[in-house]
Amino acid sequence: MHISMNPWVWIGVFFTFSVLSFLYKDNPFYKLAEHVTVGVSIGYGLVIWWTNSVIPRFYIPVFEQGQWILIIPAILGLMMVLRIVPKYSWLSRYAICFSVGAGSGMAIPRSMQAQVLRQLEATMLNLSFTSGAGINNIIIFFGVLTVLVYFFFSKEHKGVFGGVAKVGIWFLMIGFGATFGYTVMARLSLFIGRVLFVLQDFLGINLAG
Amino acid sequence: MLWKKQIPLAITFIMGLLLGIQYFVPHRISENFFQGYLDWAIVIGIFAAILSYISFYRVHGMRIKKKAPAWQYSVVAIVMSVTMALFGFIQGREEGMVFMNMYSYILVAIEGTMFSLLAFYISSAAYRAFRARSTQATALLLAAIIVMLGRVPLGESISFWHNIWPSLPTFTGIANWILNVPNMAAKRGMQLGIGLGIMMLSLKIILGIERSYMGSGD
Known part of the structure; x- marks a missing residue:
């Protein structure tokens, strides 16, 4: 064991345990870590915003390349800031409507393409009982169909329709369970990462042997 | 009313219509228009981001000024943000x-x-x-347990049946099957629903039926 002398590692360990202390109950160490995160995130965002956005996407195109037209969206963006001035907050609507309208216009064909047609295309599989892949395709096909029936609320879930919808619930439950299991494992791997940081980086324990 | 509501709604309608049609027009003018819009959207985002920074310093500044409960943490947040930004800009x-x-x-x-x-x-x-209260809840529980076991080496080592009948899948195999077949079917069904929902909401926004994004008041 060889404890690290790097002050940054000590700071990292301090904040790791400060956050973990929340498992006991909310306490000043956790609150400190929480506010430090907010502050550091804002500072980080400011630097990235300035160096990666303002300079290359606005300052250089406008003042060095003469794309003065970009002053118009800049004014629209500044109108968004007027949201915090009650008397002129309505001016922010121009920027919001510009962005929301364009976003909605883009969303209709793209959503149709990526989330509806592509998904339908991927469901039109080769169905057969003669191979494992064919049986899996049948399960996927009927699974999609039953889930869609379950989400169809314009007709009462009764009789055959209700029975099909119930099968859809089974598929959804298995899907939620799988997603849950996957999420838990992802969180656990993050936790393992923090434990390894304390054991290896801080305490200097060589786990590889 | 005209400046505060109708013109903004007209902007939504025109932008929605233009960007919606643009997707179907594979012409140079249409593509230039789209690229121009993307540049504008980035610049709007750049300046709109100022709002978030003002909001942060305003909220925490007010907490300090009013000596609100636990105001000391706001001092920490502001000091940390300034420190981080200064080091980023200077160093x-x-x-x-x-x-x-x-x-x-x-x-x-x-x-x-x-x-x-x-x-x-x-x-x-x-x-x-x-807590397996119903058969459906049990299905959810079982799927979660199998996926969890299938993601770690333990799942592979406790799949004792695989040693007796090698043709039977291990926990990893079952977990992969759950993820790729029934889970895929459920996700695809939901994706279709989400896709149709996005389209309907977008249409409502463009036509001015959905206006909540504009905020309340005149």
């Missing part, structure tokens, strides 16, 4: 600089631990929510 963002060390040993450490905390809470929530 730069190269590896080994204070800015990058604050990022790696403070931000990554705290955020990583915060997300890992969810592993504990999600497990205790699962215990309460999943």
Whole structure:
């Protein structure tokens, strides 16, 4: 064991345990870590915003390349800031409507393409009982169909329709369970990462042997 | 009314219509228009981001000014943001600089631990929510357990039946099947629903039926 002398590692360990202390109950160490995160995130965002956005996407195109037209969206963006001035907050609507309208216009064909047609295309599989892949395709096909029936609320879930919808619930439950299991494992791997940081980086324990 | 409501709604309608049609027009003018819009959207975003910074300093500044409960934490938040920004602007963002060390040993450490905390809470929530009260809840519980076991080496080593009948899949195989077949079917069904929902909502926004994004008041 060889404890690290790097002050940054000590700071990292301090904040790791400060956050973990929340498992006991909310306490000043956790609150400190929480506010430090907010502050550091804002500072980080400011630097990235300035160096990666303002300079290359606005300052250089406008003042060095003469794309003065970009002053118009800049004014629209500044109108968004007027949201915090009650008397002129309505001016922010121009920027919001510009962005929301364009976003909605883009969303209709793209959503149709990526989330509806592509998904339908991927469901039109080769169905057969003669191979494992064919049986899996049948399960996927009927699974999609039953889930869609379950989400169809314009007709009462009764009789055959209700029975099909119930099968859809089974598929959804298995899907939620799988997603849950996957999420838990992802969180656990993050936790393992923090434990390894304390054991290896801080305490200097060589786990590889 | 005209300046505060109707013109903004007209802007929504025109922009929605133009960007909606643009997708179907494979012409140079149409593509230039789209690229122009993307440049404008980035610049709008750049200046709109100022709002978030003003909001942060305003909220915490007010808390300090009013000596609100636990106002000292607001001082910490402001000091940390200014420190991080100053080091970033003055020293730069190269590896080994204070800015990058604050990022790696403070931000990554705290955020990583915060997300890992969810592993504990999600497990205790699962215990309460999943207690196999019905067959459907049992299916959810079983799928979750199998996927969890299938993601770790333990799942492979406790699949004893695989040693007796090698043709039977291990926990890893079953987990992969659950993820790729029934889970895929459920996700695809939901994706279709979400896609149709996005289209309907977008249409309502363009036609001015949905106006909540404009905020309340005149």
